[in-house]
Amino acid sequence: MEEQHRIAAHALDSRTLDMTGTHMRNRKIVPAVLLVGLVSLVAACSSSTPAATDSAAPAATEAPAATEAAAPAVSEAPVVPLNITWLYTGPENDGGYNVINEVAMNAMGTVPGVKVNGIFEVPYSDEASQIVRQAIANGAQVIVDTTGIGTYLTDVCAENLDKVYCYSGADAGPQPANSASWWLPDWDLSYAAGVAAGLMTKSNIIGAVVPYEIPIAVQGINGYALGCQSVNPACEVKVVYMNSYFDPTAATKASKTLVNAGADVLRNLTDDASFCKVAEEEGVYAVGEYNDFASACPNSIITSTVWDFSDYMIEEAKEIQAGMFQSTGDSGFPEITPLKIGLGGPRLGTFGAFVPADVKAQVEGIFAEMVAGKNFFVGPIYDQKGKEKVKAGVELEDKFLFHDWDWYVKGVTASEG
């Protein structure tokens, strides 16, 4: 019963969060926001201390109807209220990465009792921890991080074991008892994108605009290159690192330079649609990542590799409501949840109307094999200098693909990783 009061109090507080969430974009206003946060933190703590034991949270939500005859009507309702806050890098509706996360967030919001809200422009710094603390103070019971702030989130979650559940996308680090992580095999998606590019390129040069030199980028580029070379051995990949996830001007500039250098298929690991807009303008092709870019760029998008977390997120929201939350534990990668690709999960997007039927069939065929579990990352694989790094017949393991791959394959031109 106490728990129900706590949740109700938090539900009230979450309205304040909605307001401060929009102000969060202005970093200079943060001190003021933090003050507000601090005040509500004090308020939240004092109101929730009685119920704040480790086991109380799941227990109270597990059996709402059973024995509590004396409980008020609100606790007998089968709908468990749950406030979920999502953290985003970059602005709302950025036309790419945030869009697909907003889709998943809103899907979560369709679960009865669940209320969602988003905080945008979360920086990769200590400030992120402050934002998380403030969100918790404002009543967030679940935090979902789409930005990859890693320990800036998990450290705060570990301090608030009894107050909050946390999800961090693709975080291979150890997770506290109230936190979970998931990953998706982006190397497979990138490989499929590479096959599509390799079948359509005429110059045999394909380009990629990439945010930072990080593991997910290296495997994405390598998958793209190997996929392309599997159907087109002469295929070269040129990469421009932008040093930002979201900067349309820089992405436009980088895309133009790639086209100037002869690339006739562009791919984004950055967030927005600039890459395919340049492709439209310059009359070259593009393969989208994260979002389905076919409607934004109908004349250039061969297909997109769409990330879709909706099913996973809906499932997790229901499990938390049922008191069945499971941490992915502190051993890191081996235990974090893999998302199944294919229907309802990460998948191929709409194919452009200009794509020949046999190209479409071939890309879809390879994707179907991936869904069925085939590993396309098999030696021999050579590095940029042509040295054999993976012996013939050796399969690369998920853990390596996920975050240990720190060299580029043959045919990739990129600044030193």
Add this chain to the structure above:
Amino acid sequence: MDYQFLALTIATAIGISTAILVAATGELLVEKVGVYNIALEGVMLVGALTGFIAGQTTGSWVLGLIAGGVAGCAFAMVFGLITVVLRTDMIVVGVALILVALGTTQTIGSSYVAVEAVTKIPNADIPVLSSLPFIGTALFQQTWVTYIAMALPFVVAFILFRTRHGLNMRAIGENPNAADTAGLSIVGWRLFYVAVGGVLAGVGGAYITLGIVDSWAGNVTAGQGWIAFAIVFFAGWQPLWILVGAYFFGALSVLGDVGQVMGWGVPSEAFTVLPYVGTVAVMMLRAWKQKSKGAVSWPAALGLPFYRG
């Protein structure tokens, strides 16, 4: 690096520098009369959003640019009224206005994010010249706005150094009391040029959304206003050096991408930081030179509120 790639690279650098060039030229005019509009980034953002919305609504990029200019002017006038008329601190007001612009444009513009542009500024190849080898590709396959932007510093140089009005402008920036005694309206002309600078910054911002990225996104200017602001210092308040500065910055930022595509093995971060290091270096050089000469290159009354007497 083959010639065609070099020519295309120069063309890209010139194209993406247009917004900065226009905004910096406007800021030069403002600073010549003794005001620095540090809110330039905010003015560009306001112009970028207004221009994009006007373009979407009317379907005309010309009207979009005009709307961007008008909105930039209006926003700059807020700065002008607070600093020139009420004589408050330009830095504090400017930074505050940037934050106002950032938050306001993000809120108002949220429904325009990731919306496909219905109009965009087309390239205008100049007949004959654009078919010249190398130079044609590098210089003469740009938009009309870019050609006009290239001419703008020359026009400003002519006005500043070859007309009576230009002399008056410089007097207002160098010695407002003397100019005041000569019967010039200091506050009036300062406000006028804050407005002109606002128009140009607004048009520059609108060029980003209508001519470069063809879309609106929160904080789409991403620091270009600051770069334009820095270029005025970099250029030593000389209009033709604004042209050099803007293209130098544009070239450096494109060079970062070129280096990666060509596999020069230079860390990508190095080129990202280079323009800023360049500005600091040039300003230090200038300061050192001026110290030995005993003269300054900036308008002597720059940043000082005007009090009669």
